Amino acid sequence: MRNLWLLLFLAACGGGGGGGGGSPSPTLPAPVVTPDRPPSTSPVTSPATPIVGLGTHSLGYEAINELGMLRVRYTRFTMYAALWELSESYRAEWTAGLALAFSHGLKVLVVVHALPPHWTGDDFGRFMGDRALEFGPMLEGFQLGNEIPFGDGSPASHAHFHTSAYHAIKSVSRDTKVVTMAMPDSAFPVLLQSTNLPTDAYAVHLYGYPLSGVTKRLRKWISANVPVWVTEVGIEQKVIPPDAGPWEQIQARELRDAVDAGHGYARIYIYQLRTFDGELHGLLRDDGTLRPAAEWLASRSR
Numbered sequence: 599m600r601n602l603w604l605l606l607f608l609a610a611c612g613g614g615g616g617g618g619g620g621s622p623s624p625t626l627p628a629p630v631v632t633p634d635r636p637p638s639t640s641p642v643t644s645p646a647t648p649i650v651g652l653g654t655h656s657l658g659y660e661a662i663n664e665l666g667m668l669r670v671r672y673t674r675f676t677m678y679a680a681l682w683e684l685s686e687s688y689r690a691e692w693t694a695g696l697a698l699a700f701s702h703g704l705k706v707l708v709v710v711h712a713l714p715p716h717w718t719g720d721d722f723g724r725f726m727g728d729r730a731l732e733f734g735p736m737l738e739g740f741q742l743g744n745e746i747p748f749g750d751g752s753p754a755s756h757a758h759f760h761t762s763a764y765h766a767i768k769s770v771s772r773d774t775k776v777v778t779m780a781m782p783d784s785a786f787p788v789l790l791q792s793t794n795l796p797t798d799a800y801a802v803h804l805y806g807y808p809l810s811g812v813t814k815r816l817r818k819w820i821s822a823n824v825p826v827w828v829t830e831v832g833i834e835q836k837v838i839p840p841d842a843g844p845w846e847q848i849q850a851r852e853l854r855d856a857v858d859a860g861h862g863y864a865r866i867y868i869y870q871l872r873t874f875d876g877e878l879h880g881l882l883r884d885d886g887t888l889r890p891a892a893e894w895l896a897s898r899s900r
Contacts, residue, residue, distance in 0.1 A: 648863045650895070651707070652881070653830060653870040657695030662702050664871055664882060668896045672705045672738070674829060674867045678712040679725060700736060707777070707867070708733070709741040709829065719755075723762030730767040730774055739775025740767060741801060741829055746781050757795055764796045777801050780829050799864065800824055804831040807838055807848075809856045825864035831856055832869035832879040845878075850890035857898075868895070 651672030654661050665673060675696070681688045699706050710729070713722060726740065734740075742763050746756060756779070764776045778795060780803040809831065833852045835845045842848060857866055868891075873880035881892035888896070 648828075648857065649865045650857055650898070651705075651865065651867045652895075653867050654872075655870075657699045657704075657706075659698070661871060662698055662704070664886075665704065666702065668881070668888075668892055670895065671703065672707070672865070672867070673699065674707045674709055674741070675699070677708050677710045677729075679710055679717075679722075680712050680714045683714060683725075696733065705738045706736075707738045707741060707775075707829070709744055711744040711779070713743075719758040719762040722759050723766040726763035727766030727770060730771040734767060734771030734774035737774055739777055739798065741777040741779065743779030745803060746779055760795055760797070775799065777827055777829065797824060799827045801827050801829040803869075804828055804856065805834070805837075807833060807842075807852070809833070809852045810859075826862065828856075828863050828866040830869040831866055835878040846889045846891070850894050853891050854894050 649672055650670070651674060652665060652668070652670045653674040653676075654665070655676050657673070657675055665671075677692060678688070682692070696706060696708075708729075710726065717725075722742075726742070730740070740763075742760050743756075760778060767774055767776055775798040776796075777799045778797050778801050780801040831853065833845075833849045835849075838845050838848055853868060868881065869879050871880060872882050873884065881889055881895065883889060
């Protein structure tokens with residue numbers, strides 16, 4: 599969610615959390631260029647129980663092993679566009695992490711954000727076309743941004759950035775999924791009614807307590823023709839009332855109920871593997887032991 603700390607850390611270290619330890623990295627296969635085609639307008643059928651994945655800012659050996667321990671095959675992996683443009687070491691570490699994930703059979707959704715502030719929609723389109731040419735056929739897809747800021751009154755600007763990137767990706771890798779940046783419920787109807795976004799899935803983020811209340815507010819905006827992916831869902835300790843009970847037990851119950859209820863979502867990525875930037879969401883404790891939510895996820899995935 600909040601990435602300033604990570605940006606500063608990566609810039610100071612000269613890279614991201616990729617292959618780790620100087621170990622040799624698997625080689626990425628050559629990309630396959632495929633022609634553009636329009637998105638399907640056929641009605642979609644969401645599974646009764648959504649596919650469940652985990653978000654992570656790192657795909658080094660430690661993260662890969664932890665995902666394996668939880669029996670998770672789907673992960674949402676961050677790419678910081680500004681760092682990609684500036685740092686060769688970041689690009690190398692990020693690519694090594696992605697290759698490591700592929701070698702372990704993981705299915706990766708790449709979320710691209712933290713763009714250079716001077717970029718236009720056309721700049722973003724060129725950048726995403728290049729990344730799709732490099733990685734697109736091997737990925738689950740690209741999510742074009744993390745979150746639309748609350749109170750942002752320019753849906754047309756967001757639509758331009760998204761549409762430019764969508765067509766650039768599909769022109770070189772037509773089967774690579776393209777997912778919108780996540781929309782708060784207040785932005786959902788604005789974008790759906792005022793723009794005609796070409797997309798393979800809409801994204802939302804579910805936070806708050808209880809999660810069921812947030813889900814009910816978003817349910818009415820789910821389109822019959824486009825899947826909705828929850829690209830982040832989490833329960834942070836500070837939002838739990840003091841008299842509600844032990845946070846770890848509440849975290850496990852809320853995440854389990856959100857996943858098992860389905861609510862028409864095609865996919866859910868839990869936020870996240872470990873605590874990040876002071877936000878206590880992680881499924882693992884600081885010492886690497888499993889919280890009850892992690893134990894539930896591991897048993898569910900068997």
